Amino acid sequence: MxxxxxxxxxxxxxxxxxxxxxxxTFYHPDLLEVPExxxxxxxxxxxxxxxxxxxxxxxxxxxxxxxxxFEMVPLSRKGTVYSVTDIMVPAPGMxxxxxxxxxxxxxxxxxxxxxxxxxxxxxxxxxxxxxxxxIRLNDDGLPIMSYKFKKAS
Ligand SMILES: [Zn+2]
Numbered sequence: 001m002x003x004x005x006x007x008x009x010x011x012x013x014x015x016x017x018x019x020x021x022x023x024x025t026f027y028h029p030d031l032l033e034v035p036e037x038x039x040x041x042x043x044x045x046x047x048x049x050x051x052x053x054x055x056x057x058x059x060x061x062x063x064x065x066x067x068x069x070f071e072m073v074p075l076s077r078k079g080t081v082y083s084v085t086d087i088m089v090p091a092p093g094m095x096x097x098x099x100x101x102x103x104x105x106x107x108x109x110x111x112x113x114x115x116x117x118x119x120x121x122x123x124x125x126x127x128x129x130x131x132x133x134x135i136r137l138n139d140d141g142l143p144i145m146s147y148k149f150k151k152a153s
Contacts, residue, residue: 031057032147033074034132041132042077043147045107046070056109077130078152079103082110084122093136093144103128103149116150127152 034041046058050067056075061068084101087094099115099122115122116133129152134143 032132040077041130041147043075043111043130045073045075045109047073054107054109056111073107075109076106079105079111079128079149081115081122081124081126081128081149083124084115086119091136093138095137101128101149114148116148122151129153 031044032041033044043056044058045054045056046060047054047070048062048065048067049069049071051062051065053062053064054073055062058070060070062070080103082102082104084099087098087100088096090096097119099117099119101113101115101122103111103113105111114133114135115128116131122128128149131148131150132145133148135146135148136144138144
């Protein structure tokens with residue numbers, strides 16, 4: 001990759017319209033609730049009011065019945081690791097190594113998330129719980145916070 005002029009920061013800054021939003025790609029307040037009263041964070045599932053299908057993240061319309069009305073349902077904070085991968089390759093704003101996993105929740109949902117903890121220390125079927133932490137750095141080197149899972153206590 002060459003560092004051409006069109007790639008540098010100054011040209012990135014002129015935002016014409018809404019097309020460029022790379023920094024918030026992984027940060028979804030509509031997916032994660034961190035209660036202000038200090039109670040534990042939870043992920044937001046969306047249940048179709050017509051057929052009852054539960055999805056995370058929200059899919060609209062409902063892929064099952066085309067329904068467009070949903071009810072927010074707090075999801076379980078604990079799940080089990082379905083598969084786990086240690087990432088050794090850097091990506092923009094992400095310093096390897098870090099851990100990515102699919103986590104199965106009791107609601108029959110499979111969630112892709114980063115795991116917080118040592119590389120190589122997670123196993124399939126291991127119990128993990130939701131936490132909030134930095135998932136990557138934005139262009140200014142500041143952490144972007146979002147949901148992660150860690151070993152269940
Ligand atoms: Zn539905």
